[in-house]
Amino acid sequence: MNVAPDADSPDADSPDTGDAQYARPAEPPESQQLTPSRPRHAPVSPSTAQVFGRPSGVRGSFATSTDNRSPEPQVAAPDPVLAEAFGRPAGSAETLQRDPLATYGQTEQPRTPDDPWRDPESPARLDAPALATASVETPTEAGPKLGVRDILLGKRLSWVALATLTVIALLIGLVGGLMGRYTAEVAAPLTSDTVELSTEDTGGDAGPRSSVAEVARAVEKSVVAIDVRAAGAYATGSGFVIDKAGYILTNNHVISMAANDKSAKLEVVFFDRQRVPARIVGRDPKTDLAVLKVDNVENPTVSVLGSSGDLQIGEEVVAFGSPLGLNRTVTSGIVSATDRAVALTPDAESDTDAVIDAIQTDAAINPGNSGGPLVNAEAQVVGINTAGRLGAGGGNIGLGFAIPIDEAKPIAEALIRDGRVNHPQIGVNASSVRNERVLGAQVRNVVAGSPAERAGVRENDVITSFNNRPIESADELNVAIRTANIGESVPFQYWRAGRTFSGTITPASD
Structure with a gap:
């Protein structure tokens, strides 16, 4: 079917002039057009047709143009600053990544070996050997030593040198003699056979030289040590004689082992080391007091009982007993406080369960002092040593406690009379x-x-x-x-x- 060109198209009747813009094909008359009709396109600009259009004289899709065409768009040269920052260094290889160890802008020089012998590219030349051999010198032997004959007769020394040596030797001998003489006169000998030690005669048995010594002499013979021995156990304490019939006052916790174990052996040791058996008259765990009795002891020394109600804070007192088994021990101090409530609790060795209204003293009271007398300056018993507070290492720290004698007397009398006490x-x-x-x-x-x-x-x-x-x-x-x-x-x-x-x-x- 022949289609006539569109009358409205500017290039409908004109042949192809070689322009980049091509004419549309002629459209048929409206009576011959198919429905729906195609929309009309907007005209193409010359610049667009130049870039995207076919070359002049080419009508197919893949035809090769032989005609010269206008220059194509060119890529401009890069900015110098960007080229320096992101471009390859001069003389670098055509690689995609720069050597991280290379120094930018510097040419790396090959390292020249220090030793030409180890450089395979070094030229041949005459030089020192590779290993130099050190020359060893022959040791010089010492000559013969000079003797006295060589010096004096051999003329090996000048007379000036010989005279100088003689003068020096004389000076050394003179100085040594003077020093020996001086030290002999100043330093006395360490030993002597003429020394005799002298002593001062006190005229025999002198009297007490202190108030404590006077109290100790008056009381020491009435104080006893108490030993309790059982199978696999041993206890020691103190006491004092309160009656010529052989009654002895002590603490209950001292003789608790003997009271609870009938096989235990109970003995009393007097000042003269006389050891006699003892029996328990009565004991009171609620006051921690007990009375013992010994027989066949002639004329025992009886303690003098005083009054604890008259004690003053700061008054001097003396404690007697056998601390740690050391009998006939005396310590002194002062009354630190009175009416001090001290609880005594039972343990594996004692059934004492008491609270004592104690006399507090700084006189040393250690284990073994229990039951011994606390005596005032008039040699009167004012308390019974009962307890002490020990330090971290087990030593005395100046906190001792004694039962007041005013409370102990009625207890002792009741025990001697009835063998028990009502509270x-x-x-x-x-x-x-x-x-x-x-x-x-x-x-x-x-x-x-x-x-x-x-x-x-x-x-x-x-x-x-x-x-x-x-x-x-x-x-x-x-x-x-x-x-x-x-x-x-x-x-x-x-x-x-x-x-x-x-x-x-x-x-x-x-």
């Missing part, structure tokens, strides 16, 4: 309490029908005073109760629910 009690168990509201002994339970129940004491009451003695702990309450008399009413105070109440209570026998 006052009020029927309560208490524990120490210390807080911002109250200070004292808090009642944990009250025995039914006891003196405390009759006096109106209830659980959780805090007793702050008993028998006119301030109470700050449960131990102080125990001491205050024990020092009261059975059947005799005493005043006391207690704290309850923020209020303090007063009352009286009558201790009963235990």
Whole structure:
């Protein structure tokens, strides 16, 4: 089918002039056009036709143009700064990566070997050998030594040198002689056979030279050492004679082993080393006191008992005993405090369960001093050495405690008389309490029908005073109760629910 060109097309009737812009094919008349009709394209600009159009004279898709065409777009040269920063260095190989060890801008020079002998490219030449051989010189032998004859007769030395040596030798001898003479006159000999040591005659048996020596002489013969020996066990302590019949006062914890083991051997050693067997008269674990008796001892020295109620803080005292088995030991100190409540608890060697109203002293009291007398400056017994606080290494630290003799006397008399002791009690168990509201002994339970129940004491009451003695702990309450008399009413105070109440209570026998 022939199609006529479009009358509106500018190149419809004109032949191909070689322009890059090609004319559209002629469209058929509207009566011959197919529906829908194609949209018309916008005219192509000359610059676009120049870049993307066919070359002049080429009508196919892959035809090769032989005509000269206008210059194609060219890539401009790179900026010098960018070329220096990102381009390859001058003379570098055509590689994609630069040598990381190479120095930019410098040419690496090959290293020249220091030793030409090791350089395979070095030229041949005459030079020193590769290994130089050191020449060894022949050692020179020492010549003969000069003797006296050579020096004096051989003319090997000049007369000037010989005279100089003679003068030097004379000077050395002169100086040595003078020094020997000087030291012989100044330094005395270390030993002598004429020395005799002199002593001062004191005129025989002199009297005591101190107050402690005087007390020791007056008391030492009444003090005894106590030995307890059982199978595989041994205990030692002290005591003192309180009656010519052979009664001896000591601590209960000293003889607890003998009391609980009938096979144990109990002996008393006197000042003159006389060793005699002893028997237990009675003992009281609640006060840590015991009385022994020895027989067939003629005229024993009896201790003089004083009064512990008259003691003053700072008063001098002397402690006697056998610390660590060292009998006839004396230590001295002062009274540090009185009315010090000290608890003694049972252990594997003793059944003592007591709270003592102790005398505190700095006189050394060590294990073995227990049961010995604490004596004042008048040689009167004012206490029984009972306990001591030891340091970390086991030594005495100046904290010793003794039972006051005023409390020990009635206990000893009761033991000698009855063999046992009755103690006052009020029927309560208490524990120490210390807080911002109250200070004292808090009642944990009250025995039914006891003196405390009759006096109106209830659980959780805090007793702050008993028998006119301030109470700050449960131990102080125990001491205050024990020092009261059975059947005799005493005043006391207690704290309850923020209020303090007063009352009286009558201790009963235990």
